[in-house]
Amino acid sequence: MSVKRWFRRPDDPGAAWAEEILAPLRRRQADVDVAPAVMRRIAGGAIAPAPAALSGAWPQVAWAAALLGGFAALALLIATAGVMIAGGDEGARAAIALTGVAARITLRGFDHMAGILSVFAGALLAFVKGAWTMVDALSPLVRGGALAGALAGLVSIGISIIVVSRARRTAPLAHRPGFPTNNGGLS
């Protein structure tokens, strides 16, 4: 895409302007021969570019090896724990007892939380019941109000019909010769 075809903002003088103004800079050239110096520097520094990145297969192999290593470590851990439990090891017994205590404490905590939730739910239910009772008791009043509103609406429509029909009967004729039109001229 040509740079001259870009969208141009009002304060942007445009690509053509920039190219014209920067032309002297575009004509500037620099010619140097740094090849011998660069090669001397490379040779003097005795550096080599880092080897190319690993080929695509290597990362997959690394992943598989890491996964296998992880599973092997887990199996070793489980086997060791099994041997310790089976052999009646003191540390293993302590660990099992500790796990049991932790589980009991956790369950008790859940029990307390369930109690609190049930109290909250009971209060909410009572509130909803009270609200429903009020609505039930007030329903005749609400029905009466709605009926009165509907009747008032009907009366209003009737009055409007009467007023409009009378107004039409008494209204002057439009477009009668010599009568002013909407735009100020004469019909």
Added chain:
Amino acid sequence: MAAEPNDLELVQQVLAGRTEKFEVLVRRYQRLVATAALRMGIPRQEIEDVANEVFYKVFRSLHRYEPSHALSTWLYRITVNAALDHRRSRRHDAQSDEIPESLAGTGPSALEEAGERERATQLQEALGRLPEHYRTPLLLTHVEGLSIEEVGRVMNLPEGTIKSRLFRARAQLKEIIRRHYPGLAPEGAFEGTA
């Protein structure tokens, strides 16, 4: 006659240990690097140092070159960074840009050349007033002739950002020239502007 190896082949050969092949790459691109550095405001007498540094960096990080993009784009990126580092470290102002070359000649071409150099110096001064993040895309686009996509790759920025910086850079440059260097403006450039 054997065909010249392309950039990618040369890069692969260098990475494979044939360091001497790097010289071919240097010879191929030293003019581009030196010219870009000059246009970025590096004084002529320091161009060699900057170009040397650029190619040394290129050699050291050749393994990071992505063949999907042109080598020249990558070189521009390294050159821009090297030029900016150089400017920051030396704190050059635009006036130190050029040591006037011999003006002994009195013919019209020598005078024209001197005028051209003067304009270029003033232009560098005007550009020096632009913030760095506006100056670089402006130079890469309108002086080096890179596309928006290439400038984005050189500066590692999205194309939208480059476009918006270009708009602002041009507007600011116009204002700088109007206020400080009216002689640089093309005829009728400020007609209708306050």
